[in-house]
Amino acid sequence: MKHPENILEVAALQPDYLGFIFYEKSSRFFNDLIPKLPKSIKKVGVFVNASVEHIVEKANIHELQAIQLHGNETPEFIKELVAQMERFFEQSLTIIKAFSIGDDFDFSVLQHFEDCCNYYLFDTKGKLPGGNGYAFSWTILNNYPSTKPYFLSGGIGLEEAELLNVFLKTEAAAYCYAIDLNSKFEIEAGRKDSKTLGVFKNKLIGSN
C-alpha cells in the first residue's frame, strides 16, 4: 500500500494484513504516514536487506506488527533483529521470511529458518526482489517439508481465483495460511483496485 486514501479504502475490506514497502528502489516505496487502521489489521513492513537499526526505526514510527524480510537475510541476521526488537518493543513482532521460488528451489534451506521466523512467504523468482507480477508453479509446494504456515505470493490476480480454490484443497496447501496480493490488483504501482479485491475475496470465501 502507498496512498493514505487508498489504504483506508482497502482496509474497509478487512484484510488480515496490509503491507508497506520500505525499499527505496520499489515503485511502491512507502514514504508517508499510515492512517489509523482497525486493530484487526496487522501492519507489515517489507524490507530488502535493510539494517537492524533501519527496521527497528520504521517499526517504531509506524507501529508495525510484522516484519517481512524480502532479501537475502540470514538466520543470524533475523535472530539479531528479533533480539533488538525484544529490547525495544513490549510485544514481539511477527517475522515473515520471503523466499524467491524458481523451478529449482531447494526447500532444504528452510531448515535453517525454522526457529527464527513465524511464517514463510513464497514469491516468484524474478528480476526484482518482489512485485514481479507473475506466479510460480504451485505444484512445487508438493515438496514442502515444513509444518510452518506460509503466505502464498507472486502474480496472484482475479484470473487465478479458480485455480487457487483448487490448489487450496490439495495437500500442498495444508500449511497455506494467507494469500498475498499485489500488482495484479493495481490501477498504478501502489494503488490497489478495491472493487476487484472485493470480488476476489468473495470468490475465495465462497469456495473455502
Ligand SMILES: O=C(O)c1ccccc1NCC(=O)[C@H](O)[C@H](O)COP(=O)(O)O
Ligand atoms: O512489490 C514490490 O515492489 C516489492 C519490492 C521489493 C520487495 C518486495 C516487494 N513486494 C513484496 C510482496 O510481498 C509482493 O506482494 C509479492 O512480491 C508479490 O507481488 P506480485 O507478484 O506483484 O503479486
